[in-house]
Amino acid sequence: MKNRSGEKIKLASIDELLGVVNEESAMEIEISKIHPFKNHPFKVLDDEKMQDLVESVKINGVLTPVLLRMDENEEYEMVSGHRRMHAAQLAGLTTIPAIVRELSDDDAIVAMVDANIQREELLPGEKAFAYKMKQEAMKHQGSRTDLTLGQNVPKFKRTTEAIADGTGESYKQIQRYIRLTELIPELLDLVDNKKLQFTVAVNISYIDKEVQEWIYEYISDTGFIKPKQIATLRNQLNDGPINQIQMLSIFNNCVMAKKVSRSLTFSEKKLTKYFPDAYTAKDMEQVIESLLEKWTQEQSC
Numbered sequence: 049m050k051n052r053s054g055e056k057i058k059l060a061s062i063d064e065l066l067g068v069v070n071e072e073s074a075m076e077i078e079i080s081k082i083h084p085f086k087n088h089p090f091k092v093l094d095d096e097k098m099q100d101l102v103e104s105v106k107i108n109g110v111l112t113p114v115l116l117r118m119d120e121n122e123e124y125e126m127v128s129g130h131r132r133m134h135a136a137q138l139a140g141l142t143t144i145p146a147i148v149r150e151l152s153d154d155d156a157i158v159a160m161v162d163a164n165i166q167r168e169e170l171l172p173g174e175k176a177f178a179y180k181m182k183q184e185a186m187k188h189q190g191s192r193t194d195l196t197l198g199q200n201v202p203k204f205k206r207t208t209e210a211i212a213d214g215t216g217e218s219y220k221q222i223q224r225y226i227r228l229t230e231l232i233p234e235l236l237d238l239v240d241n242k243k244l245q246f247t248v249a250v251n252i253s254y255i256d257k258e259v260q261e262w263i264y265e266y267i268s269d270t271g272f273i274k275p276k277q278i279a280t281l282r283n284q285l286n287d288g289p290i291n292q293i294q295m296l297s298i299f300n301n302c303v304m305a306k307k308v309s310r311s312l313t314f315s316e317k318k319l320t321k322y323f324p325d326a327y328t329a330k331d332m333e334q335v336i337e338s339l340l341e342k343w344t345q346e347q348s349c
Contacts, residue, residue, distance in 0.1 A: 079136060102135045106139045106140075110136055110145055114126060114129025114145070173239060227253040235263070251279065251282065254282065
């Protein structure tokens with residue numbers, strides 16, 4: 049592949065994404081001695097893509113080694129390759145080619161996230177916790193990701209800018225994803241299932257967890273939530289706490305139906321039987337208004 053200037057573009061290989069150096073070689077490790085990465089944020093689903101991977105493993109074996117690290121019990125923790133290992137198990141394999149590397153907790157998290165984050169089918173919730181884990185790991189490492197930003201730039205911003213590199217997303221979008229980790233699980237599931245807009249979910253993430261539960265109940269009952277409702281709720285919460293009934297009142301006022309426009313027309317034929325021929329349209333209108341005013345007064349008595 050060439051760019052417009054004719055220079056070749058070098059694409060990163062799987063080994064480069066995993067940080068595997070040429071001197072490292074894979075060995076066969078018993079799958080029974082491997083356990084998943086702690087708090088692994090990426091879901092391993094038995095979907096159609098998994099079935100395709102299983103069929104490939106049955107025919108070709110596991111082509112790309114998984115990345116492991118040794119734990120304190122001299123067994124192995126999976127860093128990258130959960131889907132490949134699951135496919136290998138379903139294919140009936142008892143061992144899997146693996147590269148074992150000595151990694152700190154933070155280094156392992158960064159390697160795990162980097163190896164998985166480019167997958168196209170990732171859910172917002174998966175990205176959210178992956179970015180959050182990497183952010184925390186980079187903070188622990190004391191990473192200075194951009195020394196040219198100046199002393200007044202928050203470290204959080206510098207870290208999210210580093211995370212954004214190579215993802216195709218802005219650091220602000222990375223921050224929005226990380227905000228989703230502040231949602232209660234029920235609301236995050238709605239985001240993953242495309243039943244709650246991403247931007248609305250980010251706004252909800254700034255709201256107290258108890259109120260989030262009320263919001264979830266509202267969505268479950270009505271089937272929707274509108275951006276204006278959450279914006280109005282947040283403004284009200286800035287003035288102090290509210291209860292669930294007050295929240296419902298806010299939501300209902302935001303979506304109160306507009307009054308239906310009603311037009312009423314009388315034909316000339318219908319009106320002329322009540323008025324002398326000499327009456328103009330204006331004369332008839334004045335009489336009708338006068339009679340309606342009298343009728344309104346009688347109704348209020």
